[in-house]
Amino acid sequence: MPHFDHLCKDKKLAAVLAGQQKYVLNKRKNVCLHLCSSIMSQQLSVKVADVFWARFLNLFTTKSPSAQDILSIPFETLRGIGLSNAKAGYVQNICRFFIDNKTSDRELYRMSDDEVITFLTQIKGVGRWTAEMVLMFTLGREDVFPADDLGIQQAMCSIYKIDATDKKAMKEKMVLLSKKWSPYRTYACRYLWGWKDNSPAKNNQK
Numbered sequence: 001m002p003h004f005d006h007l008c009k010d011k012k013l014a015a016v017l018a019g020q021q022k023y024v025l026n027k028r029k030n031v032c033l034h035l036c037s038s039i040m041s042q043q044l045s046v047k048v049a050d051v052f053w054a055r056f057l058n059l060f061t062t063k064s065p066s067a068q069d070i071l072s073i074p075f076e077t078l079r080g081i082g083l084s085n086a087k088a089g090y091v092q093n094i095c096r097f098f099i100d101n102k103t104s105d106r107e108l109y110r111m112s113d114d115e116v117i118t119f120l121t122q123i124k125g126v127g128r129w130t131a132e133m134v135l136m137f138t139l140g141r142e143d144v145f146p147a148d149d150l151g152i153q154q155a156m157c158s159i160y161k162i163d164a165t166d167k168k169a170m171k172e173k174m175v176l177l178s179k180k181w182s183p184y185r186t187y188a189c190r191y192l193w194g195w196k197d198n199s200p201a202k203n204n205q206k
Contacts, residue, residue, distance in 0.1 A: 003142070004022055004187075006181075007188055009180070016192060023190045027138075031103075031105050031138050032103070033065060033070075037053060038133045039090045040091070052081060052082055056081055068099060070092075071092060071095045075089075086125070090124065093124050097122070113144060116139065117135070129148050141186060142186050143184065145185040145188075152193070155193070155195060156192065157170065159192075
């Protein structure tokens with residue numbers, strides 16, 4: 001895979017990639033639904049997020065409900081599956097936005113990364129990080145670098161010995177380091193997450 005060979009030029013990142021399964025990006029349909037999923041999973045462990053998502057999908061007769069399908073679910077029903085007031089409201093905001101703007105998957109796929117971020121962050125509850133997750137894991141964009149992601153920050157600070165005391169300086173160093181990974185920064189982040197989540201013992205490597 002071209003991305004794997006390119007990323008291995010960074011010797012420290014090559015050590016992170018070692019032993020990990022090569023990752024393949026997928027493009028997905030129903031961007032609205034996946035954006036709702038990103039909102040629901042924020043600040044939750046993967047296991048807990050999966051539980052909420054299963055409960056959510058069980059509210060529908062299809063595994064790919066439309067924005068209108070989701071809006072037809074009463075607010076209290078969304079709260080009943082465990083969503084907070086804020087998250088339930090954000091899910092409804094997303095669906096109303098997609099309906100009001102007649103937003104299609106095709107339209108979003110045609111946008112540049114920056115255009116997608118600007119467009120989606122108009123929605124109350126959708127920040128830059130959430131839009132970046134949609135770019136990476138729904139639209140399948142290969143060169144996204146979410147510098148505000150805590151997991152990426154922790155992994156890079158550990159691997160590259162970056163001082164996390166000054167957050168602004170830390171992020172500047174992260175972005176600078178990530179440039180050598182372009183145009184495959186999405187893949188690099190995926191491997192960094194995998195390293196952090198599955199190989200805690202490696203956190204002491206130099």
